[in-house]
Amino acid sequence: MIKFYSGNIACAEGAIAAGCRFFAGYPITPSTEIAEHMALRLPQVGGIFIQMEDELASMAAILGASWGGMKAMTATSGPGLSLMQENIGLGAMTETPCVVVDVQRAGPSTGMPTLIGQADVMQARWGSHGDYEIIALSPSSPQECFDLTIKSFNLAEEYRVPVILLMDESVSHMSEKVIIPPKEKIKIVERKKPKVKPSEYLPFKADDYVPPMACAGEGYAVHVTGLTHDEKGYPQATSPEVQEKLVRRLCDKIRKNERKLRDIEEFEMEDAKLAIVSFGTTARSCKAAVKRARKRGYKVGLIRLRTIWPFADEYFEKIANEIKQFVVVEVNYGQIKLEVERCVGKKVHLLPKMGGEIHKPEEIYKKIKEVYNGN
């Protein structure tokens, strides 16, 4: 089936295709169309839409719904994501599968509500307190808004972690062709369930980093707490040993699977000496600039990050020597640039924008020429 969807609508349709049956949200530009479309669609498929009183409540409600056995999502923008952070931490600590869509606008604070920003990259990763890991994906087209929303749900279920879909205002409001595959062609992942009797079940014991999950009403009488807890789920808030084991596992279940979670599109990278690194809408301008530069003989390629977090450390470490120069293009003042620099161990060039507009291909082309020719 071929549809003509905006990124926001494609995201909502992707959620429904992934099996999302619970949405709690609070209106905020530029994400509101996701909530509106979920309000329209969920009652048609037996799902529940609720508009909460704020983003704190929205995030808490999707965690509750996930423990009630449903796949659940919320959608917001930067200020709302800030309000959700404490409960994103609860989601990480209690290993609750859920999807948080952040349609990024320009910040800080109220900033530019109707225009693009890509400056929530670090907020997505570090926004809640304490050591934890989440997964964040970034789509560059309405098609990817559909596909990566499904992927977000699958990863949330597989890893029992909040997954943040880092969209941006431009991708959310652009409309393009979106191919909706037939239902049977869409891969859907469900959370692992316990196979033992309730008396033998340890709700936070994981053999392969991710424990099986018993939801409310399934007879397992599980205790779930944001306090440091043992494998039984019981609070052990004064035991450094329990803390050590738990937090290491919560982080390692993502860190140790970075290669599996890695999702990078390479464009013209085979013989590239200079690599552009970008993501989201910005990567589209980068692609146009790379094409132009290639025509003029520059050995330039594009590395487009579809998975932002966990960061592809190993990938960048490996290519650090082959690639002479890296240029990061992003609508912020150098968030991904810091990550690339950390991995490649040399100075990385940055072409930032503070927000409100996307890069023009000619600006990027100019930067390529400058860096390539050493000016």
Add this chain to the structure above:
Amino acid sequence: MEIEAETHPLDKYLRTDRIPHIWCPGCGLGTVLNCFLHALEESDIDLKNLAIVSGIGCTGRVAGYLNVDSYHTTHGRAIPFATGLKLANPKLKVVVFSGDGDLFAIGGNHFIHAARRNIDMTVICVNNYNYGMTGGQLGPTTPLEAKTTTSPYGNVEHPFNLCHVAAASGAVYVARWTALHVRRLKESMKEALNKKGFTFIEVIASCPTTYGRRNKMPTGLDTMRYYKEKSVIKHGIDPSEADIEIGGDIIVGKFVDIEKPTFDEILKKLEEKIK
């Protein structure tokens, strides 16, 4: 007659491997929990489908002692978490057990909106007039002039009348008791558990360690004597007339018991309509 038993008849409701609990001597929470267990015992609640949700604080620890699906969430967010839980699995009987600070200061906005929507859940608020877990700071129910660590010269804030807030926000059942009224409290808990819609019970409970000893009630027993002397039962009274003041009467009773369609009932009807 000698009574011999290996276990207490209410042990089945508890995670006995987590006892002893963390509450102080003289705290009202044990009494309130005991009333709740008796209410469960005398109701036909299927434990498999009972879920307890708590926020943070002394009362927030209730969830961890009950041997059912129990969720100890973030400060103030028990009600929206419970909202998601209940809507995702309508078979559940969802009870929110939390304190006055958790439910009415940091979580106050969620309380009024869940009541307005008439989400089918029971909220039990143990009101001990202060933040006990953090050592006795003033809270949204601390009476005017009461001494706490953050009102060392006496509280200058007007307190909330929780039952008035609940009734005005749309709760279909509103009652107030003290931890002295164990039988009446248990009966109210049974009524609330068996009623559909947003039901609310305020339990005024002693906190000798961090509140009582700063306010001339240094033991739990002193507080109980005070409740006995000051409590006046007035069923059906307009809860706006049941403010709590230092030295004044504590008006208790069942104030509201009305019928109203719940959020999920209305949603279900809507779903039928659009099919």
